[in-house]
Amino acid sequence: LLELIPSVKExxxxxxxxxxxxxxxxEPRILACGVDGQVAAFTPRGFGAxxxxxxxxxxxxxxxxxLNQAGPLVGASWGRHLNGAEGLLLVSKVGALFSCPxxxxxxxxIWACAPASARGLPHALPVTEGARLxxxxxxxxxxxxxxxxxxxxxxxxxxxxxxxxxxxxx
Numbered sequence: 001l002l003e004l005i006p007s008v009k010e011x012x013x014x015x016x017x018x019x020x021x022x023x024x025x026x027e028p029r030i031l032a033c034g035v036d037g038q039v040a041a042f043t044p045r046g047f048g049a050x051x052x053x054x055x056x057x058x059x060x061x062x063x064x065x066x067l068n069q070a071g072p073l074v075g076a077s078w079g080r081h082l083n084g085a086e087g088l089l090l091v092s093k094v095g096a097l098f099s100c101p102x103x104x105x106x107x108x109x110i111w112a113c114a115p116a117s118a119r120g121l122p123h124a125l126p127v128t129e130g131a132r133l134x135x136x137x138x139x140x141x142x143x144x145x146x147x148x149x150x151x152x153x154x155x156x157x158x159x160x161x162x163x164x165x166x167x168x169x170x
Contacts, residue, residue, distance in 0.1 A: 044072035
């Protein structure tokens, strides 16, 4: 990917290939890195699988609940929330935020989610009504909620925001 950027003249970063056994017919579009070499992959409709990065490891499927009103998902982060609790922070195509607290679920179990506002986070990212996101992620970094947003109408532009008090700042 870095080779495609004209301003990058350095040698590209070398990746490490991992063989992974994903659930049958699983077509994820979203990834979130966890701890201890774990990766969660999601479909836009909330079906997921968690894999530990080891050769030949099989991913364990799970489902996200509480997303009936979310619409398709476009992004996720896995880490600590503002209240210090571990979990997922999900972003929907219209910018709504959902929190899924707690440790990863067991194989075939359900990871319960709710609107992020129920957990002291904003209910949505700072996008205008009617905007549709191509990609987005929100995560707590250094004690503050940060977000990166790409709109469908402007796929060449990444907007970065940080939340301070009750406002989003660019």
